Structure formats: C-alpha cells, structure tokens
Amino acid sequence: MNKSIRVLQSNDYAYLEAMETGIEDDYIPRIFDKLTTGNNRLYGLFLEGQLVSMGGCSIYAGSYAMLGRLRSDRRFRGNHFGFELMSHVMNEVIKLDGIKWIGANTQEENIPARRVVDKLGLVPYAKLHGAVTKDTSLLESGAKRWTPIESNERKKAWLQEVYVKPTTIFPYECYYPFPASEDLFQGVDLEKWCFFENEEKSRVLITKYDQKKNHYLHTVYPWDDMISQEGLWETIANEYHKLLEQCEGDTYIWMDLTKEEANKLPDGHSFELSSPWILYGKEIENS
Numbered sequence: 001m002n003k004s005i006r007v008l009q010s011n012d013y014a015y016l017e018a019m020e021t022g023i024e025d026d027y028i029p030r031i032f033d034k035l036t037t038g039n040n041r042l043y044g045l046f047l048e049g050q051l052v053s054m055g056g057c058s059i060y061a062g063s064y065a066m067l068g069r070l071r072s073d074r075r076f077r078g079n080h081f082g083f084e085l086m087s088h089v090m091n092e093v094i095k096l097d098g099i100k101w102i103g104a105n106t107q108e109e110n111i112p113a114r115r116v117v118d119k120l121g122l123v124p125y126a127k128l129h130g131a132v133t134k135d136t137s138l139l140e141s142g143a144k145r146w147t148p149i150e151s152n153e154r155k156k157a158w159l160q161e162v163y164v165k166p167t168t169i170f171p172y173e174c175y176y177p178f179p180a181s182e183d184l185f186q187g188v189d190l191e192k193w194c195f196f197e198n199e200e201k202s203r204v205l206i207t208k209y210d211q212k213k214n215h216y217l218h219t220v221y222p223w224d225d226m227i228s229q230e231g232l233w234e235t236i237a238n239e240y241h242k243l244l245e246q247c248e249g250d251t252y253i254w255m256d257l258t259k260e261e262a263n264k265l266p267d268g269h270s271f272e273l274s275s276p277w278i279l280y281g282k283e284i285e286n287s
Contacts, residue, residue, distance in 0.1 A: 001047065005088050008042040008054070015044065015051035019073045027213050028069060035069065042069065043092075045085040053081040057093050058176075063100040063183045065093045066176055067120075070113060083116045090120055094284055100183060103281025105175060107274070114278070122280035125179060126169045129262050131271040132216070132252040136233045136240070138269055143230035145238055146196035146205060155190045158204045162222050169279065171220050171256040174210045177279055196235050203229060207239045215251040217243045227264055 008015075010033045017029070028035065035042050035056060042056035055070040067089060072082050093102055104122055106113040149155055163170050163180035170180040178184055196205045206220040217240045226232060240253050255271075262273055 002049070003045070003047050005043055005045050005085060008036055008044045008056075010036050012036075012044065012051075015046075016054065016071075019051055019054070019071065020075055021071045022074050023071070026071075028071065030213075041089075043085060043089050045081050045088075047076065047081075052076040053085045055082070055086050055089055057089055057102075059093075059096070059099070060172060060176065060178065061184050061187065063098050064172075064178050065096070065099050065102045066178075067093070067102065067104040067117075068106075070116065082112070083119050086116055086120060099284050100181075101179060101281055101283050103178070103279060105177070105277050105279050107277055109275040117280045122282055125279040125281055126177065126258075127276045127278050128169075128171075128177060128256045128258060129273045129276045130174065131255050131257045131262065131273055133269075133271045134252055135270040136237050136253065138266060139227065139233040140237060141230065141234075143234055144199075146198050146203075146231050146235040149195035149197055149204075152190045155193070155195045156185070158195060159185050162204065168222075171218065174212055174216050174218055174254050175277070177256060179281065194239065198229065198231060203232075205232060205235055207236065209243065210254070215243065215247040215249060216254040217252070219253060219255045221255070224258075224261055224264070226261065227266070 013032050016032060034040060039059040040056065042054060044051045045053040052073045053071070053076070055067065057065050057067050059065055067086060070082055070086060090102060093099060102122070103125070104117045106117060108127065149158070164182055164185075165180070168180045169177045170184060171177045172184065193206055193208045197203065203223060208218050210216045210218045217236070219236055221232065236253060244251050259276065265271060
C-alpha cells in the first residue's frame with residue numbers, strides 16, 4: 001500500500017475535488033488558495049495517489065497554532081487516517097520556531113473530530129457558543145451609547161487588565177478563541193479594533209470586523225452582565241448598522257457566549273445558538 005503525507009499547494013485543488021466528504025456547501029474549496037499560503041498550511045494523506053484525508057493549521061500572533069480543516073473521504077473512513085494525518089501536522093507545527101500553544105476548536109456534536117483531538121493529547125479549555133444575530137432590538141432600551149476609546153495606550157491597558165491573566169480566553173477571531181497572553185496582543189492593529197467604555201469606565205466592549213463565509217461584527221464583552229449593562233446593546237447595534245453600510249452580502253453580529261451567558265438571554269431573543277464549540281489545546285515547551 002503506497003501511502004504518503006505531504007504539504008498541499010494551490011495546484012492540488014483537483015485532488016480535493018475528487019474527494020467524497022459528504023459535506024454540503026463546504027467553505028474549504030472556496031478558499032483553498034488562501035489555506036495553502038501565508039500563515040496557513042494544508043496537508044494531505046495520499047493512498048495510491050488519491051487524497052483520502054486532509055487537514056492543516058493556521059498560525060496566529062506568531063506563537064499560537066490552531067489545527068483544523070480535517071476532511072476525510074468517506075469511502076476510506078474507519079482506517080484512522082484522520083488521526084494519522086493530524087498527528088503528523090501537529091508534529092510538524094511543534095517544530096516551527098516560536099510556537100508556544102497548539103490547539104483545535106471543534107463543535108460539541110462533532111464526535112469523530114473530538115476523538116481525534118483527544119487522541120492527540122489536547123485538553124479542553126472552554127466551551128463557547130458562536131451566537132449570531134441581525135437584530136438586537138429586544139436587548140436595547142434607548143440608553144446612551146458608550147464612549148469610543150481613541151487612545152491605543154488605553155486600549156492596551158484594557159487588554160492587559162481584563163485578559164492577560166491565567167485561564168482567560170480571548171475571542172481573537174470568529175471560530176478562533178485562544179488562551180490570552182501578552183504574545184496574543186503583540187502586533188495587533190489596535191486602529192482596526194474599536195473599544196468603548198461605559199460612563200463609569202468600569203466596563204469595556206471591543207468590536208472588530210471579521211469575514212469567514214459571511215461578514216461579521218465580532219463583539220467581545222468579557223463580563224456576564226451583558227443583559228443589564230445600559231447602553232451596551234445600543235453601542236453594538238450602532239456599530240453593526242455602520243458595518244451593514246460597508247458590506248455586500250449577509251452580515252451578522254457575532255458574540256462568543258458560555259452556556260451560562262446564553263441562558264441569560266431573554267425569551268424571544270433572535271440569536272442563533274448552534275452546537276457549542278469546544279476549544280482544546282496545550283502549551284508547547286522549549287519552543
């Protein structure tokens with residue numbers, strides 16, 4: 001049996017097309033070129049010249065590696081090719097200079113992927129709903145919007161105060177939360193992230209633009225009192241409507257919520273709460 005694993009290039013797209021993954025409207029074919037360049041890598045496991053399993057990683061902030069994009073040809077499932085491939089990917093990533101943390105983020109209902117992640121030795125960090133909506137009117141009361149923060153030093157101070165501490169998870173992008181550290185925020189373009197303070201300067205809201213399949217106003221609020229904070233949702237709604245004017249296509253508000261936070265949403269809320277995502281990972285020593 002002729003079996004091999006190698007890095008995929010953009011001209012390997014035909015191998016992906018020949019796979020039978022059973023996934024409808026998969027996003028990977030649409031951005032295959034992007035996933036094989038820059039800080040992204042894709043690997044393929046080939047059997048007799050046929051691509052039977054594919055997966056990869058993305059590097060964030062120079063020291064965080066997120067495994068993912070595991071796809072297997074259903075005609076070859078049951079042979080543990082997915083684990084074999086991702087084990088190879090993880091070993092390759094660990095060899096890269098500067099990597100301090102490696103992880104994976106998979107939905108709770110995706111049992112096959114969770115089995116692979118468990119066998120890789122990654123441990124659960126957090127479980128979060130990627131809650132999306134186009135309408136926050138039920139949460140608004142007409143209160144005054146929060147004040148924008150213009151100073152990058154003030155923005156850095158908020159990140160330091162709220163996130164740079166043990167066990168804190170920061171939603172860096174949609175689908176990509178990470179354990180927060182100073183490394184995560186080095187090089188961040190704070191001009192592109194909007195920060196807002198409440199009147200008492202005791203709370204901060206961060207909003208940033210993200211695009212995966214759709215456009216998102218990615219909102220980050222690190223406390224569990226989001227329902228009772230006057231002006232919070234008016235601020236989010238205002239930023240969302242500004243983004244709507246700039247984007248063509250489906251545009252949503254995205255907020256990462258724990259189960260407890262999701263349960264606090266009022267009856268009749270418009271958030272779509274899909275199966276929660278479980279963040280797995282581990283720190284890499286001597287990198």
